[in-house]
Amino acid sequence: MKIATWNINSIRARMEHLLVWLRETNPDVVLLQETKVTDDQFPTEPIEDLGYNLAVHGQKSYNGVAILSKSPIEDITMGLPGNGDDSQARYIEAVIHNVRVASIYVPNGQEVRSEKFQYKLNFLDHLYNHVKQLLTYEEAFVLGGDYNIAFTDQDVYDPEHRRERILCSTPEREALRKTLYLGLTDGLRAMHPLGTPKGQELYTWWDYRAGSWQNNQGFRIDHLLLSPQAADRLQGADVDRDVRGQEKASDHAPVWCEV
């Protein structure tokens, strides 16, 4: 089962990219973030024509998550449990073929110590509690998404420049590591131990600004986090880096794993 996560930065702006990538890479499950569209406006038909079922949780202009799957999608949950009746569409969870999956769009946080940063930490706290609950089921699960956090300095092009700034600060890293250390596996890193050659770093996001892509100034902030039962079956994982180099690309590249 090939499970991919991709922040597409608007489903409507990226529809052709998505369809080409689906045809070329043929994932079984796709976890999308930043669809930026209400559910009634979601362009479902061209995706269904490729044989995918859909579960969408969107809103106008911002955020929005979705699950695409060739197999039936069961037990759909919208919204991060415990996060109240949140107006921000950042979490959708479902069960596919006895594997629980989630598409997660962790708040960016904008600036450390800002109000938005506090919202990010609160979200991560709720995610921690929810993962703790999920682990009690002792099932295979894969939580994919744009976590907006680079776990370590090896996941950042210029860690000194980014020291204690957003995506890299200690409070957000600690908040996400706390969840990881409950017993999850960072799927991509598990398949690519530290020490990748220059130019082949596992970055997943390159800012549109300042020629970040051209200069390979990237970050690894999109992750696939696996439960022990899923990690035991992990066969491979990688970044579809070439996607980022296309015309009118999303600023994120897809990340996938095979379980």
Place this chain on the structure above:
DNA sequence: ATGGTAGGGATCCTA
């Protein structure tokens, strides 16, 4: 410290 780009949709917000 600033500003660089993109998307949505409204003349600015979010990333």
